[in-house]
Amino acid sequence: MAIEKVTDDSEHSLRLRNLQLNDYADLKELMDILYPNMGGAWPEKKFRAQLSTFAEGQICIEDHGKVVAAAFSLIVEYEKFGDKHTYDQITGNAYLTTHDPKGDTLYGIEVVVHPDYQGMRLGRRLYEARKELCQNLNLKSIVAGGRIPNYQDYADNMSPQKYIEQVKKKEIYDPILTFQLSNDFEVKRVLRGYLPEDKESKGYATLLEWNNLYYDSEKTPLFGAIKTSARVGCVQWQMRPLHSVQELIQQVEFFIDALSDYQCDLALLPEFFNAPLMGVTAHDTSLDAIKALAEYSTEIVEEISRLAVCYNINIIAGSVPVIEDGQLYNVSYFCRRNGTIESQYKIHPTPHEKRAWIMQGGDSLNVFETDFGKIGILICYDVEFPELARLQSEKGMQLLFIPFWTDTKNAYLRVRCCAQARAIENECYVVIAGSVGNLPKVDGADIQYAQSAVFSPSDFSFPHDAIMAETTPNTEMTLIVDLDLEKLDKLKNEGSVRNFLDRRRDLYGIDWFGD
Numbered sequence: 001m002a003i004e005k006v007t008d009d010s011e012h013s014l015r016l017r018n019l020q021l022n023d024y025a026d027l028k029e030l031m032d033i034l035y036p037n038m039g040g041a042w043p044e045k046k047f048r049a050q051l052s053t054f055a056e057g058q059i060c061i062e063d064h065g066k067v068v069a070a071a072f073s074l075i076v077e078y079e080k081f082g083d084k085h086t087y088d089q090i091t092g093n094a095y096l097t098t099h100d101p102k103g104d105t106l107y108g109i110e111v112v113v114h115p116d117y118q119g120m121r122l123g124r125r126l127y128e129a130r131k132e133l134c135q136n137l138n139l140k141s142i143v144a145g146g147r148i149p150n151y152q153d154y155a156d157n158m159s160p161q162k163y164i165e166q167v168k169k170k171e172i173y174d175p176i177l178t179f180q181l182s183n184d185f186e187v188k189r190v191l192r193g194y195l196p197e198d199k200e201s202k203g204y205a206t207l208l209e210w211n212n213l214y215y216d217s218e219k220t221p222l223f224g225a226i227k228t229s230a231r232v233g234c235v236q237w238q239m240r241p242l243h244s245v246q247e248l249i250q251q252v253e254f255f256i257d258a259l260s261d262y263q264c265d266l267a268l269l270p271e272f273f274n275a276p277l278m279g280v281t282a283h284d285t286s287l288d289a290i291k292a293l294a295e296y297s298t299e300i301v302e303e304i305s306r307l308a309v310c311y312n313i314n315i316i317a318g319s320v321p322v323i324e325d326g327q328l329y330n331v332s333y334f335c336r337r338n339g340t341i342e343s344q345y346k347i348h349p350t351p352h353e354k355r356a357w358i359m360q361g362g363d364s365l366n367v368f369e370t371d372f373g374k375i376g377i378l379i380c381y382d383v384e385f386p387e388l389a390r391l392q393s394e395k396g397m398q399l400l401f402i403p404f405w406t407d408t409k410n411a412y413l414r415v416r417c418c419a420q421a422r423a424i425e426n427e428c429y430v431v432i433a434g435s436v437g438n439l440p441k442v443d444g445a446d447i448q449y450a451q452s453a454v455f456s457p458s459d460f461s462f463p464h465d466a467i468m469a470e471t472t473p474n475t476e477m478t479l480i481v482d483l484d485l486e487k488l489d490k491l492k493n494e495g496s497v498r499n500f501l502d503r504r505r506d507l508y509g510i511d512w513f514g515d
Contacts, residue, residue, distance in 0.1 A: 011302070012063055012309055012339025014122075016129055019058040019070060021051060026067035027060075030114050038197055046094050053096040057106070059129055061122050063339070069113040071126040073133075074098065078105040078143060083188060083207055087145055087195050106134045108144035120310055127183045128312075135214050142210040145191055149200035150174045160190050160204040177206055185210045228486045230372040230399065232431055233259035233267045234452040237318075238476035239437035239445070242276040245296050249303045255478060260311035262480055265372050269318035270435040270450070271330070271380050271405040274300055279441045286443045290357045294321040294328065301333045301341065308335040314370060318403040318433075319346065319379050327360045332377050332403060334368055342368055346379040347388060363514040367395040373485050380404040383432075384418045386425065387510050393426035393500075394510075398485055402432040405448065412449050420466060423455040427491050427500055429468070429483050430455045436474045449474060454481045459495045461487045 019027070024044050031041035050058050050072060057073040074096045081090050081098075091109045092098045108130060113122050134142050150173065151163050158166070164187055166172040181187075185208040194205035235255045242248050252269070259267045277296050283289040297320040308315045319332040330346035330353065345362020353359040365388060368375050376392035376399075383389070383402050392400065402419055406412040415432060423430040434450030453470035456462040469481045492500045 010340050011305070014309065014338035015062050016125060017060060017062065018055060019051060019060045019067070021048065023060065023067050023070075027070060027112075030067065030070070030112055033115065034112055037199065038195075042094055049095045049097075053099050054101075057133065059126065059133075061125060063117070068117045069122040069126060070111070071108065071130060072110040073106050073108050073130060073142075075103040075137070075139065076100055076105050076107050077103040078107075078140075084191070086191075086193060087205075090145075104140045106130065106137065106139050106142045108142060121312060123179060124183060125312060131210065131212075134210075134212050138215065139212060140215050141212055142185075143188075144180075144185070144208050145194050145205040146180050146185075146208050147176050147195065147198055147201045147205055148174050149176060149198075151202055151204065152200045155202050160202070164190065164206060180206075180208050183210075227265075227372040228484070230265045230483045230485060231263060232399070232454065232481055232483060233262070233264040234431060234433040234454070234471070234479040234481075235259075235267060235269050235273075236433060236450055236452045236471045236475065236477050236479065237270045237273045237435040239276055239435050239439050239448055241279055241439070241441070243280060245277065245299050245303070248274055248277060248300065249307075252304060253307055256307045256311050256313060256315065258478060259480065260313045264313055264480060266314040266316065266370070266375075266401075268316045268401050268403060268431055268433040270433050271319045271332075271403040272321075272445075273318040273403075273435060274320055275405075275435075275442060275445045276439055278443075278445065279439060283443075286356045287358065289443060290321050290328065290359075291323065294323045296320075297322050297331075301335070304333070305335040305339065305341055308337050309339050312337050316377060316401050316403065321357075321359075328357055329360055329362060330379060331362070332379050334375075334377065336370070338371075342366065344377040344379070346382060348381050348385060350381045365391055365512065365514065367392050367397050373398040375399045375401060377401050377403075380406070380415060383415060383422060383430075386418075386422065389422040389426050389428075390510050391512055393428060397426070398428055398488055399483065400426070400428055400430045402430065404432055404434045404450070406434060407447055407449060409449050412451065416451070416453065419453075420455045423466065424458050425499060427457050427488060427495070429488075431481075433479075436476060452479050454479065454483070456483075457488070457491055457495070459491055459497075461491065 024047050028041040054074050060067045060070040077100050111126055154163050167174045167177050188207040188209050191205040191207050193203050196203050278289040278293050304315055304317045314337050315335045317333040319330050322329050322331045332344045334342045344366050347361050349359040349361050374396045376397040404415045419430045419432050431454050433452040435448045436450050438447045439445045451471055451473040454468040456466050456468050458466040471477050471479050
């Protein structure tokens, strides 16, 4: 069962950006759906005023070009309004006539998410973008008036103050307040008559605040700036008997949730992490088993792409077997947190893969753009061919990810030693992740050996042994490492040795003859 190598045709293609005038039709449709009892969308003239007054503060998330979520804000000198204000007073009736570029507070006036996209944590992404905007504008805090729509169900029995306390204790769920509390906002007080037309909240609102701990720090670009570091997470995966794809995805989600909580930019799973599914049913030969495993691949990749979107983390889905035009391939899928998917085929199947599984090698080599830098993927045996990483390095690769699957320590050491060499040769970081444990009922996959690790170039700016971090061998665990990308640029120009600059391109080079 083949999985298309696509980006534009993926189920989701999410992009965070500033709103533009031609987005009004999408925005109107969205707000009309969300606020049928509060007058629906703003008139276009308000939207135009917001963009002309403070374009940087009006942001959205689009999916395949259509706006599906948006957030609006302005800057105010907060003392001019104090803690007793209404929505119309502080926002200028949403025309942003109160906007003060020299103010000290970012004031949130609206966040909207299309109902079809709720549950995908798009609101959280917008809040994180607001925080980044606040920090980069060097503002003291973010303040907002928050609706409490579920209060209508409790208004006869409790005060708004009591209701808020119950929500804080998680004894009552409120779709807006619960979300805001989970995003580090604190309730300062209750506002009366904040939005009189808000019948669900009975006209009440919470006054919420998030304090910028980096206030007075050096200013940087507003949001979406190119990152100078990346936090990567490796999953040293325990092979264990499984009975369904759902059990596999549940295990994957456990690790993705954990790495997301630590705000990792990317998670790496091992090669053939889905191998336990070969034991779901009995097979006559290992070839039958791997073909059966390939039948699960489409569902697995779709589910991991969903996790990447929901947990806001890029995921390299190790590798999975894929059948295309009757041929079997070993493919790694790169699932971005914006919903797009790309792939890297294993170029060199091992002798065992060719003999037992009749596996074919791919004919393309890629470098992937990410929101933190350029990355490459080589599957296990491929890292033992230095030409591949060199070709990727020539295209600007900064991080190389190696999902692997090895059964013995000497097999593992081949991968490890070659990975370390690739880091030094190409002046890049190399991240490897493998699996451990055993699968007694799976032919050819009965035991694994792994020690996942992150390697660096070897120079004074990096660890003395060129090992950023490594796991305990043969133990299920995660490895989380922060990687400074600026050090790589400095190394190329100022390192003790300069492999990239000193390469004799007048004498030799590497040519790619594939697609």
